[in-house]
Amino acid sequence: MKLEKSGKGPLVREIRITPIAIVDPPLLNAAGLHAPYALRTIVELETEDGIVGISEIPGNEAIDEALREASNIIIGKDVYQLGKIQRELEAWFGKDSSQDRGDAPWDQRKLVHIFSALEVACLDIIGKITNRPVVDLLGGKMRDAVPFAAYLFFKYEGAGGKLGFSKDPAANGWAAARQEKAIDPEGIVAQARAMCQAYGFQSIKLKGGAFEPEVEVASMQALYQAFGEGVPLRFDPNAIWKPETALKYGKIMEPILEYLEDPVRGQDHMAWLRKMIQTPLATNMCTTSFDEIPASIDLGSEDIILSDHHFWGGLRASMELSRVCTTFGRQLSMHSNSHLGISLAAMVHLGAALPDLPYALDTHYPWQSEEVITGGALEFQEGAVPVPSGPGLGVELDRSALATLHQQYLDCGLKKRNDEIEMQKVHPEWTFKKIRW
Numbered sequence: 185m186k187l188e189k190s191g192k193g194p195l196v197r198e199i200r201i202t203p204i205a206i207v208d209p210p211l212l213n214a215a216g217l218h219a220p221y222a223l224r225t226i227v228e229l230e231t232e233d234g235i236v237g238i239s240e241i242p243g244n245e246a247i248d249e250a251l252r253e254a255s256n257i258i259i260g261k262d263v264y265q266l267g268k269i270q271r272e273l274e275a276w277f278g279k280d281s282s283q284d285r286g287d288a289p290w291d292q293r294k295l296v297h298i299f300s301a302l303e304v305a306c307l308d309i310i311g312k313i314t315n316r317p318v319v320d321l322l323g324g325k326m327r328d329a330v331p332f333a334a335y336l337f338f339k340y341e342g343a344g345g346k347l348g349f350s351k352d353p354a355a356n357g358w359a360a361a362r363q364e365k366a367i368d369p370e371g372i373v374a375q376a377r378a379m380c381q382a383y384g385f386q387s388i389k390l391k392g393g394a395f396e397p398e399v400e401v402a403s404m405q406a407l408y409q410a411f412g413e414g415v416p417l418r419f420d421p422n423a424i425w426k427p428e429t430a431l432k433y434g435k436i437m438e439p440i441l442e443y444l445e446d447p448v449r450g451q452d453h454m455a456w457l458r459k460m461i462q463t464p465l466a467t468n469m470c471t472t473s474f475d476e477i478p479a480s481i482d483l484g485s486e487d488i489i490l491s492d493h494h495f496w497g498g499l500r501a502s503m504e505l506s507r508v509c510t511t512f513g514r515q516l517s518m519h520s521n522s523h524l525g526i527s528l529a530a531m532v533h534l535g536a537a538l539p540d541l542p543y544a545l546d547t548h549y550p551w552q553s554e555e556v557i558t559g560g561a562l563e564f565q566e567g568a569v570p571v572p573s574g575p576g577l578g579v580e581l582d583r584s585a586l587a588t589l590h591q592q593y594l595d596c597g598l599k600k601r602n603d604e605i606e607m608q609k610v611h612p613e614w615t616f617k618k619i620r621w
């Protein structure tokens with residue numbers, strides 16, 4: 185591995201974009217039901233010296249297509265020239281607008297995804313060249329391990345994938361527990377016990393928005409009864425509540441919540457509720473880009489912004505967001521979607537570099553049963569993931585797993601996440617509503 189002469193730096197010679205499908209159980213949310221497979225895209229950049237950097241982003245055919253188009257910009261570029269790469273991508277694709285995010289709980293903007301994919305892979309390469317972990321490129325390690333929260337879901341019975349709504353009778357421990365139905369407080373408490381036992385999580389988040397507020401709030405109360413004050417609890421109905429519903433149930437949950445995530449839709453409604461209840465409000469839906477920060481500050485719409493490097497345009501943008509949050513008296517934590525170990529490694533490097541980490545971060549990782557990195561799933565110790573110590577991201581692509589998961593993508597036929605369509609397969613009359621209760 186050698187540095188290029190005359191300040192030219194290592195140049196990208198090739199980009200490989202591989203869509204994959206990973207088995208996902210039938211999890212419920214405000215937008216419907218998870219499909220039997222979640223889609224991800226694995227990006228590899230290779231330099232002229234043969235150094236390969238990797239990254240992972242949510243899978244979406246249109247974004248993959250745009251990434252292929254971005255090859256024109258990335259090929260031949262010096263991996264250190266991230267500012268220039270970003271400028272050229274913005275000029276080519278035009279800046280994302282807030283509308284492009286979509287109404288679903290997850291983000292569908294192109295540019296943030298593309299830049300995140302390219303930036304993380306470039307940082308992986310730079311780390312390999314300089315023999316430093318990515319966390320060092322973000323400012324250095326503030327902690328050795330990054331804490332995550334148990335992320336609970338209401339769900340139908342089933343393992344997902346080919347098994348769909350049936351269970352694999354050979355599974356044990358958490359692998360068996362994650363197949364169980366959870367549609368009421370008892371099911372949620374059982375899920376929490378099994379997940380916390382397997383991973384050692386010390387904070388708990390419940391994804392709501394799937395059932396009537398009474399059932400979901402009763403589930404939070406049951407978690408509080410089961411785990412006591414020592415385990416911080418959060419609840420996220422993905423903005424499906426009306427303001428008056430959020431006020432009623434926000435007040436009821438005030439004594440038991442660490443924070444309430446996106447109870448209502450939009451900065452105005454969040455700001456209104458913010459003044460009416462004591463519980464801190466968090467968001468990954470109402471303030472989702474730097475463009476939305478001025479209004480968020482003017483209105484006072486939330487206390488905690490849940491960054492996601494896939495949606496905010498990379499790891500360095502998330503570090504910048506942390507500074508903005510500090511300036512305006514906000515906290516920063518992290519949002520997630522179904523993901524594998526490359527994304528988790530990037531999240532851990534970021535989490536380790538953030539100056540302050542007041543809350544355990546979100547991760548869907550326990551719901552996934554497959555991996556695309558060598559050595560299998562990353563390990564959790566008492567709910568935290570130790571920062572990988574190798575150069576770059578510190579994780580390597582398992583080529584045979586990549587090929588298998590790509591074939592699974594081709595076979596499953598899914599091209600884009602659509603939880604409404606999946607829900608209609610079970611309840612044909614069901615339709616997505618931005619605000620339901």
Ligand code: GKR
Binds near residue numbers: 213289290420
């Ligand atoms: O995986 O169903 C899910 C979640 O609802 C996810 O899509 C959200 O983006 O985890 C997310 C959230 O915190 O809103």
Ligand code: MG
Binds near residue numbers: 445446467468
């Ligand atoms: Mg959320």
